[in-house]
Each structure stands twice: as C-alpha cells, then as structure tokens.
Amino acid sequence: EPEVTQTPSHQVTQMGQEVILRCVPISNHLYFYWYRQILGQKVEFLVSFYNNEISEKSEIFDDQFSVERPDGSNFTLKIRSTKLEDSAMYFCASSGKGGLYEQFFGPGTRLTVL
Amino acid sequence: AQSVTQLGSHVSVSEGALVLLRCNYSSSVPPYLFWYVQYPNQGLQLLLKYTSAATLVKGINGFEAEFKKSETSFHLTKPSAHMSDAAEYFCAVSDRTGNQFYFGTGTSLTVIP
Numbered sequence: 001e002p003e004v005t006q007t008p009s010h011q012v013t014q015m016g017q018e019v020i021l022r023c024v025p026i027s028n029h030l031y032f033y034w035y036r037q038i039l040g041q042k043v044e045f046l047v048s049f050y051n052n053e054i055s056e057k058s059e060i061f062d063d064q065f066s067v068e069r070p071d072g073s074n075f076t077l078k079i080r081s082t083k084l085e086d087s088a089m090y091f092c093a094s095s096g097k098g099g100l101y102e103q104f105f106g107p108g109t110r111l112t113v114l
Numbered sequence: 115a116q117s118v119t120q121l122g123s124h125v126s127v128s129e130g131a132l133v134l135l136r137c138n139y140s141s142s143v144p145p146y147l148f149w150y151v152q153y154p155n156q157g158l159q160l161l162l163k164y165t166s167a168a169t170l171v172k173g174i175n176g177f178e179a180e181f182k183k184s185e186t187s188f189h190l191t192k193p194s195a196h197m198s199d200a201a202e203y204f205c206a207v208s209d210r211t212g213n214q215f216y217f218g219t220g221t222s223l224t225v226i227p
Contacts, residue, residue: 035217041219042218043217045215048214056214091158102163105150105157105159
C-alpha cells in the first residue's frame with residue numbers, strides 16, 4: 001500500500017540553525033501539505049502546495065518557512081533560522097485531489113530546537 | 115472560519131464497552147468532516163469522512179459517526195471497544211476546496227481490560 005514517508009524521524013538542532021524536513025508523498029498525488037503539532041496541542045495547518053506553488057498558508061507560515069518540490073518525488077519544508085518555539089512534530093500529507101479526497105499523512109518528524 | 119472542538123482530552127472505556135468521542139464543529143460553509151486516528155509513533159490514518167452524502171458514515175475498524183447539522187456535531191462511536199483501539203483520535207473539518215484542514219486538539223482513548 002502506498003504511503004507518505006518522512007525523514008528524519010527526529011531532528012535535533014541548535015537555535016538559529018536552518019533545518020530541512022523531507023517528505024516523499026504518494027507518487028500520483030497532486031496536493032501536498034505540512035502540519036505541525038506542538039506537544040500537547042492541536043495539529044495546526046502550515047501550508048498547502050499544488051502545481052508547484054503555495055495554495056494556502058496559515059499565519060504560522062511566516063518568512064522563516066519555505067516549501068519546495070525540488071524533484072518529482074520530494075516535498076521539503078525549510079525553517080531558515082529555528083526558534084525554540086519551532087520544536088514540534090511536523091507532519092507531511094498528500095492527497096490526490098483537494099476537498100473531497102482524504103489526505104494521507106506521514107509518520108512525522110519530531111523537531112527539537114535547543 | 116472553521117474549527118472543531120473535541121470534548122474530553124482523555125477517555126477511558128472498558129474492553130467491550132461503547133466508545134463515544136465527541137466532536138463539534140463550526141463552519142460558515144457546508145463542511146467536510148473527518149476523523150483520524152494516530153497510533154504511537156505513526157502518522158494520522160483516516161477512519162471516516164463526511165462529504166454531504168449519508169449523514170451516518172461508517173469507517174474502518176467498526177467505527178461510525180453521525181453528522182448532525184442541528185447540533186453541529188460529528189461524534190465518533192464504536193459499539194464495542196477493543197484493546198487495539200487505544201490511540202489518539204482527531205476530528206477535523208475542511209471547506210470544499212480542501213486546501214486547509216482544521217484539527218481538534220485530539221482525544222486519547224484508553225481501553226481497560
């Protein structure tokens with residue numbers, strides 16, 4: 001069964017450093033998403049991506065964040081200069097189409113900023 | 115604007131007992147509603163979804179949910195809990211574009227043998 005994969009499973013970084021979180025969506029999917037979940041809090045939408053551009057982004061997704069689909073298979077989230085409050089679980093998701101169709105989630109990357 | 119509220123961050127039931135996880139939504143447009151389950155160290159897996167067809171939706175693992183517009187609710191139920199049901203459950207709402215999902219804070223289900 002196809003699945004969304006994410007690497008690494010856990011990333012530890014120093015405050016101010018850049019991190020890139022990587023995702024491989026399901027191969028024939030067209031819509032891609034990033035979410036984050038701070039420990040003990042709700043899953044929060046960050047950004048959606050379609051046709052090589054951002055479709056929607058939340059207020060969390062400020063200039064420190066960027067997304068890219070560098071090739072036909074990867075979808076990355078970059079945090080330019082990490083802050084302590086960026087520590088969270090980051091989930092990637094993909095769907096064949098938006099709206100009616102479900103989003104398939106990866107297992108997440110736990111980011112710890114020290 | 116859309117949002118969901120999950121009442122009860124922790125729910126404990128005995129094995130074989132009814133499972134009821136509550137979700138209320140707020141939406142300015144007809145919503146799509148979803149329940150996801152998250153097992154430890156895994157991603158979110160779709161249990162079921164409501165997309166304006168039948169109001170009673172059946173999902174995987176014996177779960178079902180009923181969309182009640184008058185109560186703005188989409189509660190998740192299962193007649194008989196199994197030990198393997200122990201997990202975190204998230205309710206989510208989306209508009210018809212699907213560009214954004216809004217998740218609840220989650221309910222942790224514990225099943226007592």
